Amino acid sequence: MVDVAVLLSVGRHPVSGRARRAPTDARALELALSLPPGRRTALHAGSPDSPALRDYLGMGLAELTVLAMAEGRDPTDALLARLRALSPAPSILLTGNRAEGGEDSGMLPYSLAHALGWAIVPDVVALTLNDDGSAELVQALARGQRRALRVAMPFVVTIHPAAPAPRPSAFGPARRGRITVEAVDAPEDTALAACAVRPWRDRPKRLTVGAPGGGSGGALDRLRAATEAKAGQGRLLVGPTPDEAARAIYDCLQEQGMLPR
Amino acid sequence: MTARRRDPRAERAARVVPTGGPRLRLALTASDSAAPASGRPRRDPRARRADATVQTAPRLRLDWSGKALAAPATTSAAAVSPAVAGRGVRAVAEPVLRVIDAPACLVFAVLDRADGALSALDRQVMAAARLLADALDGAVVALAPDGPEDWGPEDWGALGADRVLPMPAAWAQEHAPEARAAAVGAAMARWSPVHVVFPESQDGGDVARRVAAVVGERLFAGVESLSAQCVARRAGGGSRELSCAPPRLLSIAADAVAPLGPLRHEARPLDPVAVACAPRLGAARRLPVDPDGVGLGEADFILSAGNGVTDWAAFADLGRALGATRAGSRVVCDAGHLPRDRQVGASGMVVSARSYLAFGIAGAPQHLQGIGGVGHVIAINTDLHAAMIKRADLAIIADAQAVMPALIRLMRERTHG
Structure with a gap:
């Protein structure tokens, strides 16, 4: 029996831009659902109207608490107060390692862990x-x-995209699940508001070829790197016995640190 | 760059010679007095030709490649002005030692040095810190685990560090994010740097966020473009760009900043700060992974087979013995000896392994494209003139079917004996 709290956010589909389950948060919920049964508290800070919240409920979650706040607000204090109010206190706090659609800095779990005085494992x-x-x-x-x-409870865990894939969302549980809305008063995120925002444009890839100390050499160096095959150091053994050849390969791999010495 | 616009009236006015007489007199050579507008050094074709002249008798011989010039020029590299040097030569001089005695501020560069080696991202972090420090007349402090014995101040200086704050060398090998974060936090409290630059790698980003949580400041994570006035990062699920003036804590994404060229800085060591930290994460150890379960794109050590391999049982055994990810050329995957997702080349995966062991691969251009990012190549082939032999760092002209069992035998001897 272990009590688990899961922080869920709303993601953004990279192509269509539609709201979806945030991939790593969905994996965090999957991990929480696969733990031995105990109390599971799911929290979301943001708009309670997002259709993606029902997708989380469709994974088999009975209830989701939404701390309703407008976009651009800092959810840290509200989440912290809600987590401290939980009784009994959860032993594990699960969430994805990076949100999708907000600041996406991955700082929130660290701030919460520091404020709660818990260990954090990313x-x-x-x-x-x-x-x-x-x-x-x-x-x-x-x-x-x-x-x-190994880490002692309580702790905060953020989930990596390589974690087991989340179960699909089912329609019935998604309709049956309850969404409890609590309006909270969250302060405006001033640091985020001070940043200039514009649509992302991909930058050209930086070419680092040519010059000996890094940096790009001349145009000729870049053309050569793009068109010519790289030449190796060129140690050549012609017709060695298989054992000699094997020893040469072994020594070479050991030099590169691929095999233990 | 656009060309400077000429002003013919002003040029004419500059050529006017005051005579006092009724007629206007213009100086014909006055154009020499006007400096070239672009500021580029002027090329002297006569001097270039003289530089390129290898011999005059019995026949005139010119070498325009610059090699003939480079050889004698090494003795007086400093004396040769780059303006008169030929086109093919860049004056490569040893960088001058730069000492910043009284910096206006400090910029910390917190490096990973995972396994004691400096990654490309670590060098880029140094470049970013250098850029921020130079704009403020500050000094760069490198915070990193101390290296092996042969890693000295010259090596730190060549990276562009004015000061070095060494951390315990053991942290390079073990997983100690809490201790690293505590050390950075203590150093920040003591020297109060203007900027602290972290790498946005997995462990570096972890340390950066721990420091930001402890200090209670905002981390500008994963900077994609950096200048002294403005930093920008990707947010909103990759749809938006956030930009602002460089904040105190920032982490640099991979390949966002160009690494620095050759440099010499002082790398004066600072006294280490005492760190008290009771780590809560314990018993960290690497888990053995199934090499064939790792995607080819992120595999570190690849064993690859081409048309010259017929003994597939030995190939599989060798992959297991070496702990290498198996891959193959297009021919091999077409024939069904390996699944399609194991194909290396233009139509398969472009790999970036550190080591690539190729059996029986001739090296078609498409395959060589696929291994463009590989560090070390070892090739075993029966054909001395194959393109793969030219590419390889160690090339062995032998039959793959003979070498594979010998290598398996050797591996067993070494691991059991």
């Missing part, structure tokens, strides 16, 4: 609970690597 893909009140977490790293960690 980019988690799997979670198993131990009997002694701690949990084993698996973090996704670059290049498909995984790292295991």
